Every structure is written in C-alpha cells, then in structure tokens.
Amino acid sequence: MGSHVFAASVQRLLEYAPHLPNEYTKERSMLVRRSSKILVALGVAFIALAALLRFVLVPSLSKLPGDLDVNPVYEGTGTLLNAQALQAGDIPNVIASGVPVTINRHIYVSSTDGDTAVAHDDVTLEVAGQAVPSNHTYAVDRKTMDAATGQPQDGVEPHSGMTIALPLHPDPSASYRYYDSATKTTVPMTYVDSGTVSGRDVLNYTVEVKGALSDPAIAGTLPPALPKALVSSLTPLLPPDVQQSLGGALEQLPDPVPFSYTAVNRINLAADQTLGTPIDANLSQQIIANIDVNGRLLPLTPVMSIDTALTDQSIADAAAAAEKTSTQLNLISVIAPLVLLVLGVLALAAGFLRRGPRPAALAPVSHEETPVR
Structure with a gap:
C-alpha cells in the first residue's frame, strides 16, 4: 500500500515539474518588459527636459538680470x-x-x-x-x-x-x-x-x-x-x-x-x-x-x-563677476542640456535592448506511465 502512494506522488510531481520553468520564464519576461518601458519613459523625459532647458529656460535667463x-x-x-x-x-x-x-x-x-x-x-x-x-x-x-x-x-x-x-x-x-x-x-x-x-x-x-x-x-x-x-x-x-x-x-x-x-x-x-x-x-x-x-x-x-x-579693483571685480555669470550661463545652456540628452539616449537604448526577442517557452515534457510493480 505504501509503495503505491509513493509511486502516485512521484507521478504527480513528474507531471507538474515541466510547468515550473515556463512560469518562471513568463514572470521574468514580464519584469524585463516592465523595466524596458520605464527606461524608455525615462529616456523620453530626459530628452524633453534637455529641450525645455535649452530652448525655453535658457532664452528666458539670457537677458539683463x-x-x-x-x-x-x-x-x-x-x-x-x-x-x-x-x-x-x-x-x-x-x-x-x-x-x-x-x-x-x-x-x-x-x-x-x-x-x-x-x-x-x-x-x-x-x-x-x-x-x-x-x-x-x-x-x-x-x-x-x-x-x-x-x-x-x-x-x-x-x-x-x-x-x-x-x-x-x-x-x-x-x-x-x-x-x-x-x-x-x-x-x-x-x-x-x-x-x-x-x-x-x-x-x-x-x-x-x-x-x-x-x-x-x-x-x-x-x-x-x-x-x-x-x-x-x-x-x-x-x-x-x-x-x-x-x-x-x-x-x-x-x-x-x-x-x-x-x-x-x-x-x-x-x-x-x-x-x-x-x-x-x-x-x-x-x-x-x-x-x-x-x-x-x-x-x-x-x-x-x-x-x-x-580703477584696477573695479576691473578685477568686473572680470570676476563676468567669469562667474558666464560659467553659470554655460552650465545651464550647454553642459546641463548635453548631459540630459546623453542620459536620455542611453536610457532609450537600454530600454529597447532589454525588450529584445521574447524567449520561447519550454515545451512540457510528456511522461508515459510506468507500471508499478
């Protein structure tokens, strides 16, 4: 009697085991697709922010303070x-x-x-x-x-x-x-x-x-x-x-x-x-x-x-103020938009690469019943 119960349990385990890799693969695929969407969204946001900074904010700041x-x-x-x-x-x-x-x-x-x-x-x-x-x-x-x-x-x-x-x-x-x-x-x-x-x-x-x-x-x-x-x-x-x-x-x-x-x-x-x-x-x-x-x-x-x-002091003060202001202007008009653009492109590329082809699901393995002796 005990041997028949054990044999039945083994049989059920062998029938369910092939589905485990498929379930794992599905879940992993969903996570990959979700993360790729997030990366693409971030890439678009970075690029939009770079454009906003360069073509909207910079012109509004490029005038007499x-x-x-x-x-x-x-x-x-x-x-x-x-x-x-x-x-x-x-x-x-x-x-x-x-x-x-x-x-x-x-x-x-x-x-x-x-x-x-x-x-x-x-x-x-x-x-x-x-x-x-x-x-x-x-x-x-x-x-x-x-x-x-x-x-x-x-x-x-x-x-x-x-x-x-x-x-x-x-x-x-x-x-x-x-x-x-x-x-x-x-x-x-x-x-x-x-x-x-x-x-x-x-x-x-x-x-x-x-x-x-x-x-x-x-x-x-x-x-x-x-x-x-x-x-x-x-x-x-x-x-x-x-x-x-x-x-x-x-x-x-x-x-x-x-x-x-x-x-x-x-x-x-x-x-x-x-x-x-x-x-x-x-x-x-x-x-x-x-x-x-x-x-x-x-x-x-x-x-x-x-x-x-x-005076020499007035010249030095004017030069120092111009250096500080031009550095800030260069930061917001060139460096910050460029950094945001690069981050956006990298995020888009990573997002599209992560999507890739969907992995094929593993086919279930069939097991013939083996008579128990």
Missing part, C-alpha cells in the same frame, strides 16, 4: 574752474590744473516687467572736496539693451541706444549706438578690435560725442553768466586765436555776459565678449564755455576737463 547692482569707480585728474578764485577776482588761480578726480557710478536694476527693466546709472563726480551727483533712470530692453518699447514710464529718461552695457554675445559687425547723458544725444559706437582684459575676452569700442551740454546736474554747477568786467579780466588767459576773435566785440555784449556750454566726451570701452558688460573703460570729458558774438557761437576755454579710467 533683475538683481544687477555694481559700483564701478573711475579715477584720474582734471583741470577745473576755481569758483572761489573767480568770485574773488583771483585771475591767476581761476583755472586749477592736476586736480584729483573720482567718479563713482552705481548701476542697478530696480524693477523688471517681462523683457523691460528700469535701470539706474547714478554718477557722482568728486573733485576738490565737492560732490556733483548726476542720476539717470532708463527703461531698457533686457535682451537688446536698447531703449524699451511701449509707453514711457514716469521718472524715466527718454533715450535711444546703449546706456549701461551691450547685449549678451555682442556682435562686432553690429552697428551699436550709445546714448550720451551729458548731451542727451545718440552717437555711433566704433568697433576697434578684440583683446583680453583680466583673463576675459573683450571687444574694444570708442565713442566720441560733441554737443550742447544738456545735463542739468552738471550745468547747474557752472555760471550762466559773468559780469562783463570779469570776462574782460579773463581775456589774457584765453588762447591767442580766441582773443583775436573776441576783439572789440566784448564791448557790444550785454552785461552780464551770458554763457552756453559744449560737452566733448570720448569713451574707450572694453566689453565682455560673452556678457557685453564693461570690463575696462576710460572716460575723458571737456566742458567748454561759449559766448554768442553777433549770432556766432565763440568757444572761449574749457572750464572743466577730466581724464579718468576704471
């Missing part, structure tokens, strides 16, 4: 009108030469609205113990860095042309124009060549401006008129050709003699090739006093002449 706040400093010397000597009639000391000059600029963005930024360029000229502030507010396009389009905003100075920087990746062949706040005119920026400043690749430009002084902050420091007797006493200080042109016309002038002023500016600018921000700059400015003689404007003499350049 809303947190811009820099303080470049220029230093140099100047020749200036000595107002105290002028009032005292101290003619030999009316013009002071070789006076140390400092120009402090505070450039910052106070607000943004889409592609428009409200940018400030607060300039303070410090000379002979006096500070002359000249503050300007512009609405600029955050991508082109030119004047923003649309309705002018309250408190914003109308302008056209570049003010605080060039656009990202400036083009040497482009015809950029510069807005000069002293004359309130727009003039061409002349491309000179490329170079390197503090390890940054730069594009060098020159700007030359000449026009009527229109900045009220600067004009307010200059006398609008002088008594005729004082002007006559200043005549020996004038260049010989001006003295000759003035001649006897002085007697025909009103008393006091009204003055107008002309600003002559020259800027040498080294702009970062990636960001367009100034890395180095020289600024020379002359303010020339004029009088009207029989309807003809006669330039008399410069009452202010300054020659300044960015």
Whole structure:
C-alpha cells in the first residue's frame, strides 16, 4: 500500500515539474518588459527636459538680470574752474590744473516687467572736496539693451541706444549706438578690435560725442553768466586765436555776459565678449564755455576737463563677476542640456535592448506511465 502512494506522488510531481520553468520564464519576461518601458519613459523625459532647458529656460535667463547692482569707480585728474578764485577776482588761480578726480557710478536694476527693466546709472563726480551727483533712470530692453518699447514710464529718461552695457554675445559687425547723458544725444559706437582684459575676452569700442551740454546736474554747477568786467579780466588767459576773435566785440555784449556750454566726451570701452558688460573703460570729458558774438557761437576755454579710467579693483571685480555669470550661463545652456540628452539616449537604448526577442517557452515534457510493480 505504501509503495503505491509513493509511486502516485512521484507521478504527480513528474507531471507538474515541466510547468515550473515556463512560469518562471513568463514572470521574468514580464519584469524585463516592465523595466524596458520605464527606461524608455525615462529616456523620453530626459530628452524633453534637455529641450525645455535649452530652448525655453535658457532664452528666458539670457537677458539683463533683475538683481544687477555694481559700483564701478573711475579715477584720474582734471583741470577745473576755481569758483572761489573767480568770485574773488583771483585771475591767476581761476583755472586749477592736476586736480584729483573720482567718479563713482552705481548701476542697478530696480524693477523688471517681462523683457523691460528700469535701470539706474547714478554718477557722482568728486573733485576738490565737492560732490556733483548726476542720476539717470532708463527703461531698457533686457535682451537688446536698447531703449524699451511701449509707453514711457514716469521718472524715466527718454533715450535711444546703449546706456549701461551691450547685449549678451555682442556682435562686432553690429552697428551699436550709445546714448550720451551729458548731451542727451545718440552717437555711433566704433568697433576697434578684440583683446583680453583680466583673463576675459573683450571687444574694444570708442565713442566720441560733441554737443550742447544738456545735463542739468552738471550745468547747474557752472555760471550762466559773468559780469562783463570779469570776462574782460579773463581775456589774457584765453588762447591767442580766441582773443583775436573776441576783439572789440566784448564791448557790444550785454552785461552780464551770458554763457552756453559744449560737452566733448570720448569713451574707450572694453566689453565682455560673452556678457557685453564693461570690463575696462576710460572716460575723458571737456566742458567748454561759449559766448554768442553777433549770432556766432565763440568757444572761449574749457572750464572743466577730466581724464579718468576704471580703477584696477573695479576691473578685477568686473572680470570676476563676468567669469562667474558666464560659467553659470554655460552650465545651464550647454553642459546641463548635453548631459540630459546623453542620459536620455542611453536610457532609450537600454530600454529597447532589454525588450529584445521574447524567449520561447519550454515545451512540457510528456511522461508515459510506468507500471508499478
């Protein structure tokens, strides 16, 4: 009896055993297919994220940042009108030469609205113990860095042309124009060549401006008129050709003699090739006093002449800031999308390779009944 039970158990085991590999293979195949779908989905997600980063996020970040706040400093010397000597009639000391000059600029963005930024360029000229502030507010396009389009905003100075920087990746062949706040005119920026400043690749430009002084902050420091007797006493200080042109016309002038002023500016600018921000700059400015003689404007003499350049510390700060920003820009515009693209391609490839051909199921093994003896 016992031998018959054992024989029956063995028989049932032999009949069921062939199905075990098939069940295992089915389960394994399902796991492989599931994992391949996950890999394919991840690959598509990585590639989509790379495209989103490169073509959506990067363009939205490739413009004037809303947190811009820099303080470049220029230093140099100047020749200036000595107002105290002028009032005292101290003619030999009316013009002071070789006076140390400092120009402090505070450039910052106070607000943004889409592609428009409200940018400030607060300039303070410090000379002979006096500070002359000249503050300007512009609405600029955050991508082109030119004047923003649309309705002018309250408190914003109308302008056209570049003010605080060039656009990202400036083009040497482009015809950029510069807005000069002293004359309130727009003039061409002349491309000179490329170079390197503090390890940054730069594009060098020159700007030359000449026009009527229109900045009220600067004009307010200059006398609008002088008594005729004082002007006559200043005549020996004038260049010989001006003295000759003035001649006897002085007697025909009103008393006091009204003055107008002309600003002559020259800027040498080294702009970062990636960001367009100034890395180095020289600024020379002359303010020339004029009088009207029989309807003809006669330039008399410069009452202010300054020659300044960015300090070494300002150049180093500008280069360091440009290096940091360009590294971040390169990370999000090139490296991150490329890494995501490679990961996506690898995930897709792994997913399709794992799918492969489905393994054939093992055929069940038939067993003939063996009589038990």
